[in-house]
Amino acid sequence: MSVVKSVTCPVCGCLCDDIELTVENGEIVKVKKGCSMSESKFLSYKSEHRIRTPLIRKDGQLVPASYDEAIRKAAEILANANYPLLYGWSSTSCEAQRVGIELAEEIGGVVDNTSVVCHGPSLLSIQEVGIPTCTLGQIRHRADLIIYWGCDPWSAHPRHVERYTAFTEGRFESSEWMDYVQRFKAAAGKKKIQSAIRIKSPKYKPPPVCEIPGAPLPAIAKGGRKMIVIDARKTMTATIADYFIRVEPNKDYEVMQALRALIRDQELDVDKVGGVPVEYLEELADAMINCEFGVIFFGLGLTMSAGKMRNIEVAISLIRDLNMRTKFVIMPMRGHFNVAGANIVLTWQSGYPFAVDYSQGYPRYNPGETSVPDILLRKDSDAALVVASDPVATFPKAAVEHLVKNPLIVIDPHMNATATMGDVVFPSAFVGIEAEGTAYRMDRVPLPLKKVVDPPEGILTDEEILKRILEEVRIIKSQEKEVA
Amino acid sequence: MAQQKLHVTLLTGRTIEQGVGKERGKSSEEYFEAVSVCFMDAQDMKKLGIKSGTNVQVTTPYGSVVVKAVKYARAPTSGLIYIPYGPWANSVCSNKTSSIGMPSFKGTPAEVEPAPDKPVLSMEQLLKNQFGK
Numbered sequence: 001m002s003v004v005k006s007v008t009c010p011v012c013g014c015l016c017d018d019i020e021l022t023v024e025n026g027e028i029v030k031v032k033k034g035c036s037m038s039e040s041k042f043l044s045y046k047s048e049h050r051i052r053t054p055l056i057r058k059d060g061q062l063v064p065a066s067y068d069e070a071i072r073k074a075a076e077i078l079a080n081a082n083y084p085l086l087y088g089w090s091s092t093s094c095e096a097q098r099v100g101i102e103l104a105e106e107i108g109g110v111v112d113n114t115s116v117v118c119h120g121p122s123l124l125s126i127q128e129v130g131i132p133t134c135t136l137g138q139i140r141h142r143a144d145l146i147i148y149w150g151c152d153p154w155s156a157h158p159r160h161v162e163r164y165t166a167f168t169e170g171r172f173e174s175s176e177w178m179d180y181v182q183r184f185k186a187a188a189g190k191k192k193i194q195s196a197i198r199i200k201s202p203k204y205k206p207p208p209v210c211e212i213p214g215a216p217l218p219a220i221a222k223g224g225r226k227m228i229v230i231d232a233r234k235t236m237t238a239t240i241a242d243y244f245i246r247v248e249p250n251k252d253y254e255v256m257q258a259l260r261a262l263i264r265d266q267e268l269d270v271d272k273v274g275g276v277p278v279e280y281l282e283e284l285a286d287a288m289i290n291c292e293f294g295v296i297f298f299g300l301g302l303t304m305s306a307g308k309m310r311n312i313e314v315a316i317s318l319i320r321d322l323n324m325r326t327k328f329v330i331m332p333m334r335g336h337f338n339v340a341g342a343n344i345v346l347t348w349q350s351g352y353p354f355a356v357d358y359s360q361g362y363p364r365y366n367p368g369e370t371s372v373p374d375i376l377l378r379k380d381s382d383a384a385l386v387v388a389s390d391p392v393a394t395f396p397k398a399a400v401e402h403l404v405k406n407p408l409i410v411i412d413p414h415m416n417a418t419a420t421m422g423d424v425v426f427p428s429a430f431v432g433i434e435a436e437g438t439a440y441r442m443d444r445v446p447l448p449l450k451k452v453v454d455p456p457e458g459i460l461t462d463e464e465i466l467k468r469i470l471e472e473v474r475i476i477k478s479q480e481k482e483v484a
Numbered sequence: 485m486a487q488q489k490l491h492v493t494l495l496t497g498r499t500i501e502q503g504v505g506k507e508r509g510k511s512s513e514e515y516f517e518a519v520s521v522c523f524m525d526a527q528d529m530k531k532l533g534i535k536s537g538t539n540v541q542v543t544t545p546y547g548s549v550v551v552k553a554v555k556y557a558r559a560p561t562s563g564l565i566y567i568p569y570g571p572w573a574n575s576v577c578s579n580k581t582s583s584i585g586m587p588s589f590k591g592t593p594a595e596v597e598p599a600p601d602k603p604v605l606s607m608e609q610l611l612k613n614q615f616g617k
Contacts, residue, residue: 011507036500041507049509060617116585124584156498232495232590233566234559249493249564250591300497305590308582355585371585390510393571396579396587397547397614404615416510417571417607421617 008449009038010091010432013334013442014157014164021452028433028453035158042433045453049414051427052456062425067460067468074385074424075472077407079480081383083359084109085403087372088389090118090339093437093449096462097338097345100387101356103470106477110357110381111350112372113342114335114389118300120367121309122332123343123353128309129316134295134329135443136163141170145291147228149315150252150301151333154236160333161237165295166227173225184240226287230255231301245284248275250306256314259285263321289325299333334442337432341440376402385409385469387462388428392417411465428462429455435462486533486598494544494594495566496577502568511607519570520604523556524596528563534598541599542567542576544592549575549610550602565596571610 007019021042022030028046031039054070055062065073078084086104089097090113097113104111115123139146146165153160161167229241230252238244247255251274258273262285268278288294296319302311315330322328334340343353350356352365355372368374372391375381376399383406392400393416403421410422419425429435432449440446455461460468505515522540534540536555541548542565549572556566567573569589578588605613 037503040504155500368583
């Protein structure tokens with residue numbers, strides 16, 4: 001039995017690098033310090049849902065094949081396609097992404113990563129107005145106002161609050177941890193008392209709970225590090241925040257513009273903006289101006305709802321306004337562990353972060369035209385390679401219909417929805433568990449991923465599979481040239 | 485008298501159960517349990533005359549899907565329903581990308597009606613019905 005320390009967790013964009021794994025007889029048996037998603041990943045890498053051998057579809061059924069056979073088949077599909085798509089990339093290493101881009105250039109395909117249905121709009125806005133940001137370490141040590149807008153880290157980045165923001169002990173900002181623990185205990189105790197009363201006297205009705213506390217807002221006026229959540233529904237993160245503002249769905253743009261006006265000392269002649277009373281927005285604007293170092297983390301609540309990239313643009317403009325009064329930064333909450341890496345690798349190779357089209361022989365970038373969902377909705381592509389991603393489970397139905405109609409190659413450790421629809425399916429090693437690599441955290445800090453255990457016998461890594469497909473494609477192309 | 489139909493706004497997104505389920509494996513029981521549900525407001529459920537665990541049919545201009553209704557306990561969210569990301573949510577989500585590649589996964593207008601007799605399809609069946617593979 002051995003304990004491997006400081007393992008980087010390959011699940012979400014937090015890339016927590018303090019995980020401790022206990023390895024026994026070449027298997028991970030215990031996970032320490034990880035969140036529930038981390039534990040689930042580190043323990044289920046050996047589960048029954050793994051793909052054990054390469055598969056090729058014959059007569060409508062996926063049948064086992066050898067790597068050589070499957071690589072030959074995949075290379076033929078890609079070499080003969082007119083407009084192939086290479087999609088995914090966010091759950092694999094930068095090294096594999098680099099090979100993938102080389103392959104895209106070789107076959108004249110479109111290479112796109114999952115940020116197109118995630119923070120693609122954020123990238124577009126950043127290209128328009130720039131982004132004042134910093135690393136998570138700075139936030140941990142210095143931020144005294146933390147705002148989560150349209151994101152729910154409790155559910156999607158479980159250790160974000162604990163490691164980088166409100167619950168951490170920073171060098172210059174202390175944690176309010178005990179305060180939260182006590183508040184949790186008090187809330188649980190109150191619930192118990194109420195349920196006891198309900199059982200004893202069924203007619204008793206608990207007093208109604210007020211959604212937004214009346215002014216002056218006690219939580220927002222308190223000293224120390226503050227955490228504010230702004231969302232369309234009361235999320236798990238909202239329940240642990242000092243202050244929660246509920247915005248009507250698709251109304252974030254209006255609320256942010258109202259905040260910008262308030263920060264410039266303009267008066268609003270309405271009572272409510274996006275369902276939020278103006279006096280609460282005034283309180284929020286005061287808290288923003290009066291903090292020493294504030295940060296807005298935003299999620300898909302902004303990028304996916306009405307306005308999309310315009311929401312992010314106005315959020316960044318809000319930060320710009322705030323920086324005239326105090327210090328403020330903004331950061332997107334990146335989902336998959338290496339989606340930031342996918343953008344970075346593609347940018348250094350082609351100049352663009354996502355939706356890059358190599359069909360003309362040089363990189364072209366025009367999201368809306370060269371982005372994979374749009375290509376699928378227009379029914380333009382004629383083959384696809386999906387790596388470390390599950391578009392069948394994440395794209396709208398109409399887009400998936402065209403994806404599965406054409407030859408589909410899938411590289412993934414697990415049998416996911418896309419793999420079940422695939423024509424050639426490659427099992428691969430888990431990056432960060434069975435293979436080394438590099439990944440970029442949500443604040444664009446690169447971290448090494450460790451190899452903790454060996455992959456199942458004969459299973460290759462994403463990088464090796466892609467390299468072999470690329471070699472095979474080059475062989476096929478040179479043979480075609482000779483014949484011509 | 486319970487209403488037949490309710491007009492709501494559909495949001496989709498992450499839940500911790502969905503996160504754990506996807507890491508366990510997309511074909512796992514945990515994943516199915518986590519994403520083939522629809523979180524609803526208690527008052528809205530009362531209006532439809534349903535309880536937690538009753539199947540409901542969610543219909544949008546883009547499709548229709550049967551999922552299991554679950555009461556959203558944390559706060560009143562009248563007029564909102566929430567389906568975690570997954571094939572069930574995608575069956576009813578908007579495919580309008582506003583010319584930037586991003587489909588509108590949040591804020592789609594939808595109708596909910598009780599469907600106690602219709603089953604929630606397994607992922608295999610759902611994909612087979614939709615794509616024939």
